[in-house]
Structures are given as structure tokens and as C-alpha cells.
Amino acid sequence: MHPTAATRRGTLIPLTYYLVCAAGLYAISAYCLIAKRNMIRLLLALEIMMNATNLLLIAFSSYGAPGLTDPLAHAFTLLSIGIGGCLIAVGLSLILHAYRHYQTLDVRALRRLRH
Amino acid sequence: MFTPLLDTLLFFTMTTPGIGLLAHRLHRKRLTDVYASLGFSLALLLHALTSHNVLAPGVLTIATGVVADFPLGVTLVVDDLSGFMATIYLLIGLLAAIYSLTYMARDTGLPHYYTLLLGITAGMIGVTSAGDLFTLFIFWEVMCLCSYALVAFRTEGWEPIEAGFKYLLMSGAGSLAALAAMALLYGLTGTLNIAQLSQALSDTLGGPWSALALLLFIAGFGLQAGMAPFHTWLPDAHSAAPAPVSAVLSGAMVMTGIYGLFRVLTLIFTPFLGVWPQMIRIFATVTMFTGNLLALFQDDVKRLLAFSTIANIGYILLGLATQSVTGLTGSLFQILNHALVKALLFLCSGSFNRQAKTRSLRDLAGIGRSMPWTCTVFILGTVALAGIPPLNIFWSEWTILVANVEAEQILFAIVMAANLVLSAAYCLRIIQILLLHGETPTSRAATEAPLSLLIPQVVLGALCVIIGVYPDPFRFFAEAAAKATLNIHAYVSAVLG
Numbered sequence A: 001m002h003p004t005a006a007t008r009r010g011t012l013i014p015l016t017y018y019l020v021c022a023a024g025l026y027a028i029s030a031y032c033l034i035a036k037r038n039m040i041r042l043l044l045a046l047e048i049m050m051n052a053t054n055l056l057l058i059a060f061s062s063y064g065a066p067g068l069t070d071p072l073a074h075a076f077t078l079l080s081i082g083i084g085g086c087l088i089a090v091g092l093s094l095i096l097h098a099y100r101h102y103q104t105l106d107v108r109a110l111r112r113l114r115h
Numbered sequence B: 001m002f003t004p005l006l007d008t009l010l011f012f013t014m015t016t017p018g019i020g021l022l023a024h025r026l027h028r029k030r031l032t033d034v035y036a037s038l039g040f041s042l043a044l045l046l047h048a049l050t051s052h053n054v055l056a057p058g059v060l061t062i063a064t065g066v067v068a069d070f071p072l073g074v075t076l077v078v079d080d081l082s083g084f085m086a087t088i089y090l091l092i093g094l095l096a097a098i099y100s101l102t103y104m105a106r107d108t109g110l111p112h113y114y115t116l117l118l119g120i121t122a123g124m125i126g127v128t129s130a131g132d133l134f135t136l137f138i139f140w141e142v143m144c145l146c147s148y149a150l151v152a153f154r155t156e157g158w159e160p161i162e163a164g165f166k167y168l169l170m171s172g173a174g175s176l177a178a179l180a181a182m183a184l185l186y187g188l189t190g191t192l193n194i195a196q197l198s199q200a201l202s203d204t205l206g207g208p209w210s211a212l213a214l215l216l217f218i219a220g221f222g223l224q225a226g227m228a229p230f231h232t233w234l235p236d237a238h239s240a241a242p243a244p245v246s247a248v249l250s251g252a253m254v255m256t257g258i259y260g261l262f263r264v265l266t267l268i269f270t271p272f273l274g275v276w277p278q279m280i281r282i283f284a285t286v287t288m289f290t291g292n293l294l295a296l297f298q299d300d301v302k303r304l305l306a307f308s309t310i311a312n313i314g315y316i317l318l319g320l321a322t323q324s325v326t327g328l329t330g331s332l333f334q335i336l337n338h339a340l341v342k343a344l345l346f347l348c349s350g351s352f353n354r355q356a357k358t359r360s361l362r363d364l365a366g367i368g369r370s371m372p373w374t375c376t377v378f379i380l381g382t383v384a385l386a387g388i389p390p391l392n393i394f395w396s397e398w399t400i401l402v403a404n405v406e407a408e409q410i411l412f413a414i415v416m417a418a419n420l421v422l423s424a425a426y427c428l429r430i431i432q433i434l435l436l437h438g439e440t441p442t443s444r445a446a447t448e449a450p451l452s453l454l455i456p457q458v459v460l461g462a463l464c465v466i467i468g469v470y471p472d473p474f475r476f477f478a479e480a481a482a483k484a485t486l487n488i489h490a491y492v493s494a495v496l497g
Helices: A003-008 A015-035 A039-063 A071-102 B004-026 B030-055 B080-103 B110-129 B133-151 B158-189 B194-202 B208-225 B233-240 B243-267 B276-296 B301-322 B325-356 B372-385 B392-406 B410-436 B441-445 B451-469 B471-486 B488-496
Strands: B060-064 B074-078
Touching: A015 A039, A015 B158, A039 A071, A039 B158, A071 B133, A071 B158, B004 B030, B004 B110, B030 B080, B030 B110, B074 B080, B074 B110, B074 B133, B074 B488, B080 B110, B080 B243, B080 B325, B080 B451, B080 B471, B110 B133, B110 B243, B133 B158, B133 B194, B133 B233, B133 B243, B158 B194, B158 B208, B158 B233, B194 B243, B194 B488, B208 B243, B208 B276, B233 B243, B233 B301, B243 B276, B243 B301, B243 B325, B243 B471, B243 B488, B276 B301, B276 B410, B301 B325, B301 B392, B301 B410, B325 B372, B325 B392, B325 B441, B325 B451, B325 B471, B372 B392, B372 B410, B372 B451, B392 B410, B392 B451, B392 B471, B451 B471, B471 B488
Parallel strands: none
Antiparallel strands: B060 B074
16 A cells, blocks of 8 residues: 555565455454453454454554664553453453353353343 | 653553552552642643644644654654644543542552543543544554553453443454555555655546545444444443543544544545545434434433434534634534543543432432532533533533534534534433432432532533633634645645655
């Protein structure tokens, strides 16, 4: 998508492949968020979505300028992996409490809130 | 490392657990509570003392981090808009902390609670002072993670857990949508600095990729702001959280989503100026009607207030969509007024819940006789929320209406006026139930809230009256922030030099 990406086409896997792969990961995580009932699987769907974005960032960092990998995106990705870990930790602790209340991981049990 | 204000808040956030441990060893339970309130007071004082430094040069830029070279380092940019938002966050945070002194006294794990409360405020102020999307996202997630934990703080009930989990899933997906938008913008321009992005995109006509980024930003930030159709987490989370947390969520945190839209839409997406205001107007209309219609027949006080928050987000978005100084002044003024009124109402509903053990309006009927002070302040807040003239919200709603008429959006001005009538209807219904209906056994058994709970409520009530009677100084404050938001050239040239 960046004009200089075309100049690297001979030496690297084309950027389009990464974009398609990230789009596939987004599709998988969106499907999981809608269709899955297990709370841990829902949390994993979020994690897959985060990794799709991280993949995008890393791919863009190598295609921005020829022969250079931009460290900004790498720093961002490392921090965003850390944040993903925090998100999972908070989510799992909520799931643990939910399990103590309902004795199940099925998200359909959490239906007491009115819409 | 960051701005002095942010450093202070982060320092108190990180030291509160230590103080909690010390308090436990010394058997002084109140030490943590007082320490946290002290942290908020110091931060507010510091903000009042340093904000004139920002006002003099207009925009203050700080580059920090290991690599201090410009595009790579962390950039913090503080302008009038950041200062305006920070004032609201600190004020609401301080009053919530003072209210928590008594309200949360029976809970366990208070050092965690105050750490999270300071953390969410630090996160919000970090978001408003971020000069690049990288920093913005990190502070955004600090804010979000603290708010998930705060919503589910009382883990012994089922409601906070359910609401917290729902909120985590929705808000997590929303934040990731915003992150994906940031990644796309990075791929297009090779930078994450807001000023550089603004410059890079202003030269283009805006292709499909930047249009996708725009949509993802609106969805991500809009979800956090409670914009319909992404609002479903908001009533659950606001009503399940402890009352001071609801006040912070509704008065301050939701407005961070609005801040994100303000900043990103006006600064970065200039090529789409013909497209996004119309989109935001449609979203605003849906949001207003959703909030007001669902609030109309609600029996749970806190859910009713949460739906009214959604409606107010609609008004604020409508002001943003005009892209004129008047419209943005109205929006920002509405953010301030709504924060004060909604914090007041949530704190009062907390007092009702604590003294009468119910959130149902039907059970609270006639509570004016047993809790006269709380009920008086609550009704003051309700009257303000209805937009009755001598109180604060009237002025900001009027400004938004005038801005829409000036921008020749008569249809949307009419839609907003219709919604104001709807909101007045449920406000009057609350007043009628609380004052005119006969007492129930629950409301007869209730006693007046202690003085420590009344003080923050009375302070907020007094502010509502003061702004209502003397709106001009506060409107000028909002106007300065609105001008800073729209002055793209000043922002970009201050950062890029």
C-alpha cells in the first residue's frame, strides 16, 4: 500500500500476503466473538484480534522505506503485547469470579442483566 | 518524565499499594483513603498552578523517552483542550475519592480500589496529553484496564461480574478497532505522531484505506463514548459499579472517547471533512433517541441515569459535527456541565442505595421526607439535567442548538429539541415520584446520609448553580478549548517547529 513497497517486491514476500493474513485473523476472531459460548474462547478471540493488528504493524514497519525496518512499530508492538497480557489477566480473573458464581464457563449463564 | 501533573498522578498511583501495606501494619485503615484524596488534591492544585504555563504559548510540547529524537520519542502535547478536559477529570476524581471515604468504608481491598481510581484518572489525563497515537493507545489501555477492574470491584455480587465481563469484551474489541486504525494510518504514512499525520493526510484526497481507518476510529472511540449502536455495555457497567465509580465513568471516562473523536477527527481526517460530520450527525440522532426513549420507562435509578448519559453523548456529538467554534464550545461546555450534573446524580443515587438499600424508583417514592438534603440536591441535579434555564446544562444545550441553526442544520436542531422535551419528561417523572408520591416502607425506614457523603454532593450542586447563574467565565474556558481544537495550524506548527 505504501508506494515504496513495490520496489521491494523482488526480495520480500509482498505486503498483500500479510494484509490478507491479518484480515483472515480478524475474520476468525470476529466469528469467535459472535459464535462461541465459552468465556475463555471469547477472551482468546480478543487476543487473536490483537495479534492480527500486531502483525499489521510489524509488516508495515518493514515496507515503509527500502532496506530499513522502522523501530517505532516494533516498540509499539512490544508494548501492545504487554497490554494484551494485562487484558487477558483481568479477563481471566473476571472469568474465575464468574465461575465461582455460576459453576460454568458458558456465557449464556450470564443472562441476568436486562438489555 | 511526563508532564508534572501526570507524574504526580502516576507517583500516587504507584505508591498507594505501599501505603496500603503500611496502613495495614500500623492498623490505621484510613491512611490509604486520605493518601489517595491527598493525591487528587495535590494534582488539582498543581494543575491550577501550571495551567497558565500552557495558556501563554498556546501549545506545550514535551518529547521524552530513550530516543528523544523527534518522530521516535514519546511526544506529549498539552493545549487548551487538554487542560480543559484534565480540569474535569481531576475535579470529578477528587470528589469521587472524598465520597468513597465513607461510601466504600465497609469494603475490603481499599488500597486496590484507590490505586485503580488514581490509575484511571492518570490514564485519562495521559490520553488527553498524548501527542502521538502510540502514547494515546498506551494511556487509553491503562484507563480501560482500570475501569474493567473498578466496574467489577464488588466481586461478591453477580451483577458487577456480568457487567464487567460484558464491558471487557466490548471495550476490548473497540480499543482493538482503534489500534487497527492506528496501524493502517502508520502503514499509509510511516508515522504515528498526530501532527505529522495531520500534515501527511492533508495533502491527500483520502483513499479507501484512510476511509477504513476513519470508520475504525469512529467505532473504537465511539464505543468507549457509549455511542449507539455500541452503547449496550454502558447501562450495565454504570449501574453495576459502586456509585463513586459510576460518577467517574459517566462524568469523565465516557468523555475520553469523545475527546478521542474530537482530536482525531478534526486534526487528522481533514480530507474527509465533507463526509464524517454527516456520519456523526446520524450516529448522534440514533444515540439521542436510544438514550432518551430507553430512559423514559426505566425504574432503576442508576440505569435511568446511564441512559441519560447516552442521550447527552448524542447532543455532544451533534455539536462536534458542526465543526464551528460555537458548536465545539457548546459541546465542551456540555461535557463540563454534564460531568458535574451526572456525578452529582450518581453520588446521590449512591446515598439512596446506601441508606435505603434500593435502586428502584418505585421503592424510593416519597424519600424527600426521610432524606431531605440528599433529595433536595438530587432534584436540583434532575432539574439541571432537564435543561431548565437558571441551571448550567441549559446554557450548553442552547449553544449547541444555536450552532446547529447557524450551520443550517435545521433538521438536526429540531431532532435535538424534540429529544430535550423527552429528557425533560423523564426528569419531571423522577421529581414527581420522589416528591409527590406517598411514602413506601423502604423510604420511610431510610435515614439522612452522613455529612461526609453530603459534602461532595453539595459542592457539585453549588457548582451547577454557580455555572447556571454566571455561565460566561466557564463558557470562555470552553471557547478557548474549542478554538484550540479547531486551530490545526497552531497545533501542527507548535509540534513540528
